[in-house]
Amino acid sequence: AQSVTQPDIHITVSEGASLELRCNYSYGATPYLFWYVQSPGQGLQLLLKYFSGDTLVQGIKGFEAEFKRSQSSFNLRKPSVHWSDAAEYFCAVALYNQGGKLIFGQGTELSVKP
Amino acid sequence: KAGVTQTPRYLIKTRGQQVTLSCSPISGHRSVSWYQQTPGQGLQFLFEYFSETQRNKGNFPGRFSGRQFSNSRSEMNVSTLELGDSALYLCASSAEDPGQGGDQYFGPGTRLLVL
Numbered sequence: 210a211q212s213v214t215q216p217d218i219h220i221t222v223s224e225g226a227s228l229e230l231r232c233n234y235s236y237g238a239t240p241y242l243f244w245y246v247q248s249p250g251q252g253l254q255l256l257l258k259y260f261s262g263d264t265l266v267q268g269i270k271g272f273e274a275e276f277k278r279s280q281s282s283f284n285l286r287k288p289s290v291h292w293s294d295a296a297e298y299f300c301a302v303a304l305y306n307q308g309g310k311l312i313f314g315q316g317t318e319l320s321v322k323p
Numbered sequence: 324k325a326g327v328t329q330t331p332r333y334l335i336k337t338r339g340q341q342v343t344l345s346c347s348p349i350s351g352h353r354s355v356s357w358y359q360q361t362p363g364q365g366l367q368f369l370f371e372y373f374s375e376t377q378r379n380k381g382n383f384p385g386r387f388s389g390r391q392f393s394n395s396r397s398e399m400n401v402s403t404l405e406l407g408d409s410a411l412y413l414c415a416s417s418a419e420d421p422g423q424g425g426d427q428y429f430g431p432g433t434r435l436l437v438l
Contacts, residue, residue: 241423243421252432258424310421311427
């Protein structure tokens with residue numbers, strides 16, 4: 210079945226430590242891939258996306274993500290986490306010719322320890 | 324440019340009532356998508372409107388409906404509310420389809436509580 214999986218429901222990291230959030234997808238063709246962040250009580254903010262080309266994409270707030278076709282993964286990384294990064298992170302996919310429909314993973318909640 | 328706006332931000336209704344939520348997209352965006360977010364089911368796609376036509380529909384009952392006006396503003400309606408309809412309803416707009424590399428921008432959401 211077509212799906213987007215974020216295996217980690219909740220992750221806690223110390224401020225200044227590196228971060229990697231995992232995302233796997235299961236689709237016949239390579240979808241277009243997105244990472245969004247949601248702070249409490251807020252809507253979703255787009256961090257970055259993969260459309261084509263270079264498999265390492267840079268986003269806002271110092272985030273980057275790497276697309277690995279062989280692993281059907283699109284993991285989000287940040288070298289040094291700040292307390293303000295505490296939020297929920299969602300991986301999403303869009304399929305060609307599916308218009309404005311995004312399919313989301315279940316989300317990973319990030320907590321940051323001082 | 325102003326972002327996506329949604330009204331109202333909070334709403335309390337009782338079972339059996341109906342509700343209408345409103346979304347104003349970013350100026351120039353013709354696509355408006357709606358999502359339901361709940362703790363149990365996560366973010367689920369409801370439907371999408373493009374140039375006043377429903378272009379995509381998610382797997383929700385017919386009680387959920389929507390429309391889009393000529394100025395791209397959109398409304399969604401839920402009739403005969405059930406307790407399970409309590410959720411954050413998010414609206415998003417885009418100039419180009421995410422499925423063609425476009426970015427989808429989200430509003431702050433309307434939090435609906437059904438008692």
